[in-house]
Amino acid sequence: MRFDGTDDYVATDDLTMAVNAAITLERPLLVKGEPGTGKTELARQVAAGLGLPMIEWNIKSTTKAQQGLYEYDAVSRLRDSQLGDERVHDVSNYVRKGKLWQAFEAENKVVLLIDEVDKADIEFPNDLLQELDKMEFHVYETGETVKARVRPIVIITSNNEKELPDAFLRRCFFHYIKFPDHETLRSIVEVHHPGIKQSLLTAALTQFYELREQSGLKKKPSTSEVLDWLKLLLAEDLDAEDLKRDGASALPRLHGALLKNEQDVHLFERLAFMARRQGR
Incomplete structure (x- = not known):
């Protein structure tokens, strides 16, 4: 067995x-x-x-x-x-x-x-x-x-x-x-969302890992949460271009699937505010 x-x-x-x-x-x-x-x-x-x-x-x-x-x-x-x-x-x-x-x-x-x-x-x-x-x-x-x-x-x-x-x-x-590395997570996503556009997947996972590695984050998003996030992105028919963030917000699109408490949302709002101030 x-x-x-x-x-x-x-x-x-x-x-x-x-x-x-x-x-x-x-x-x-x-x-x-x-x-x-x-x-x-x-x-x-x-x-x-x-x-x-x-x-x-x-x-x-x-x-x-x-x-x-x-x-x-x-x-x-x-x-x-x-x-x-x-x-x-x-x-x-x-x-x-x-x-x-x-x-x-x-x-x-x-x-x-x-x-x-x-x-x-x-x-x-x-x-x-x-x-x-x-x-x-x-x-x-x-x-x-x-x-x-x-x-x-x-x-x-x-x-x-x-x-x-x-x-x-x-x-x-x-x-x-252990939390899956980039390639393992890609394989997991392919199982749950077969045929997903590689450009969208690459852009989404890049944002996801950047978010997870942000210092000060109270709760890092998990594998199940990134799968939910990708399901929403696909349902909204978004592509890699749609995921690009402007200076007004450091939060990813549909971030409620990834960030599950107000402290982490405020953290990214502060980061966006600081980035705007430095860009003046």
């Missing part, structure tokens, strides 16, 4: 090597990188490329590790007991399976995505150490032990918002998705 990328996803050599190393070692693949660099999409494309179903667990700030295993609905059982419902005699009727349980009981190999693990409490990764290592857990209410029939491919993403515990990191194969 080997991942070599897909027609819909440009995977660099080091990224495919990381995926295949994690598969070989049977360890979770921990993927970090800037938001919008394709970490979540990687899991979907690994599943598509290997022809496997995917189970997706999206982590929130309130998510607890136990929810990934199972949840016991004691309130519903109490209510049913008061109503005389026969279901109350079987505790398993009140145990809701989590995403890990679903992955563990699958008849065949699946891809399990644990998305944005750094959003949860710092104890969240520690609470999953044994379950991800041994691929089993105990259900106290029923007394059963759930063990993976086939070890899933586990992909865990992080936006690096907080440090993850060393014990958790030790159990993972780690890969950081």
